[in-house]
Amino acid sequence: MDKAQEKAIEQKRLAELEAAFELFNQTSSQLTLAYESLQNQVEDLQAKLDESNREKHRVGERLEQLLNLLPAGVIVLDEYDAIIDMNPAAELILGADAMGRNWEVVVRNVFLMANDAGELMTHNQMVYQLSQSPLSLSKEDGERLNGKILLIQDVTAARDLQQHISRHQRLSSMGEMAASLAHQIRTPLASALLYVSQLSSPQLAEDKRDKFVDKSLTSLRHLEALVKDMLQYAKGGKAKDQKVTISGLLEALKHSVEPKVNQSNSEIRFHEKSPGLVVLGDEDALLTALENLVGNAIDIVSQQAKIDVFVLEEPQRNRVDIIVADHGPGLSEEMNEKIFEPFFTSRAQGTGLGLAVVRAVAEAHGGEAWVKSIKGQGARFGLRLPLLQNGEVT
Numbered sequence: 001m002d003k004a005q006e007k008a009i010e011q012k013r014l015a016e017l018e019a020a021f022e023l024f025n026q027t028s029s030q031l032t033l034a035y036e037s038l039q040n041q042v043e044d045l046q047a048k049l050d051e052s053n054r055e056k057h058r059v060g061e062r063l064e065q066l067l068n069l070l071p072a073g074v075i076v077l078d079e080y081d082a083i084i085d086m087n088p089a090a091e092l093i094l095g096a097d098a099m100g101r102n103w104e105v106v107v108r109n110v111f112l113m114a115n116d117a118g119e120l121m122t123h124n125q126m127v128y129q130l131s132q133s134p135l136s137l138s139k140e141d142g143e144r145l146n147g148k149i150l151l152i153q154d155v156t157a158a159r160d161l162q163q164h165i166s167r168h169q170r171l172s173s174m175g176e177m178a179a180s181l182a183h184q185i186r187t188p189l190a191s192a193l194l195y196v197s198q199l200s201s202p203q204l205a206e207d208k209r210d211k212f213v214d215k216s217l218t219s220l221r222h223l224e225a226l227v228k229d230m231l232q233y234a235k236g237g238k239a240k241d242q243k244v245t246i247s248g249l250l251e252a253l254k255h256s257v258e259p260k261v262n263q264s265n266s267e268i269r270f271h272e273k274s275p276g277l278v279v280l281g282d283e284d285a286l287l288t289a290l291e292n293l294v295g296n297a298i299d300i301v302s303q304q305a306k307i308d309v310f311v312l313e314e315p316q317r318n319r320v321d322i323i324v325a326d327h328g329p330g331l332s333e334e335m336n337e338k339i340f341e342p343f344f345t346s347r348a349q350g351t352g353l354g355l356a357v358v359r360a361v362a363e364a365h366g367g368e369a370w371v372k373s374i375k376g377q378g379a380r381f382g383l384r385l386p387l388l389q390n391g392e393v394t
Contacts (some may be wrong), residue, residue, distance in 0.1 A: 071153070077150065083106065113386065133149055134147075229292070243278050244281055244286060246274075247276070253287060253309070257291060267307070279386065292355065306327050308323075311323075320384070325378065335373075340359040340371075341356065362384065367383065
């Protein structure tokens with residue numbers, strides 16, 4: 001190979017090397033630009049992340065302040081219903097020692113009773129409304145926390161206001177019907193006075209004397225029922241809290257309705273399959289409500305009524321139904337809807353307060369009054385009450 005060829009090859013290699021260096025320089029410049037762009041993006045993302053963290057921190061602080069200032073109690077339960085967190089308001093209600101304990105145990109220790117409406121009542125008559133929702137959160141280890149978040153708020157003032165409103169409505173209703181009731185009282189009173197005035201006559205035959213005594217007693221009992229219903233309706237169905245056994249209540253009912261049962265040649269049977277049941281409330285008010293149910297059943301049938309009184313316990317819901325069933329004409333659908341309204345009656349001698357008193361008594365005891373009836377097939381009236389178990393209403 002001559003020198004000219006060698007020189008040409010060397011120049012070619014130099015050209016290729018220069019081209020490679022140029023390509024390398026271009027690639028390096030591109031990589032430098034890409035790195036600078038990536039670094040700018042990282043810095044921008046880091047700034048955004050820092051701002052996001054600061055915002056999360058601010059939100060966390062606001063939420064913490066909100067929870068601390070919130071008058072309602074917020075409680076967090078884990079999947080085993082143990083309390084794992086709560087705000088200061090909840091701590092005031094439940095006590096600091098509630099942390100880590102099972103929620104049901106805390107409820108039994110702190111509250112006197114709970115009802116189906118989600119209300120909890122303490123021993124000093126404070127009433128709290130309880131609501132809950134499921135909770136599912138991610139933990140740091142990647143697992144999920146499944147539990148519940150509870151909200152408990154003091155509704156004592158609202159409950160008191162509602163009771164005042166109910167009392168005002170009752171008194172307003174009674175005021176509107178005062179004239180009618182006065183007339184209903186005057187009629188049996190006049191009858192009793194008339195019959196009693198005849199008893200002093202020496203010429204009165206013995207059989208008529210006995211007849212006048214019976215009619216006087218009937219009128220006076222009617223008066224007594226009117227006055228009792230008015231007083232019971234006015235006070236709202238509950239005057240005191242005491243332990244009342246269902247067996248004792250039925251025994252008192254048996255004796256109190258015996259005169260009316262005998263007078264109407266009726267028959268009443270008691271069916272109690274769960275002895276030992278106890279409720280918390282006013283025994284006199286409960287007895288008045290049951291007397292009204294039995295008396296209503298007798299009045300509907302008039303003579304030779306057959307009445308059954310059942311006691312049905314619902315252990316799952318911790319409540320009891322005291323049911324008065326008759327075999328009378330039953331109620332129409334319209335009457336089923338209005339039967340518990342004050343002063344609604346289908347009888348000429350009725351006051352329209354008897355069943356209203358039943359509902360007032362039931363609601364005052366945290367329960368309800370209900371009726372099931374089909375026209376021509378009799379009626380079943382029930383007094384549903386929460387049971388007292390182990391010293392607590394559930």
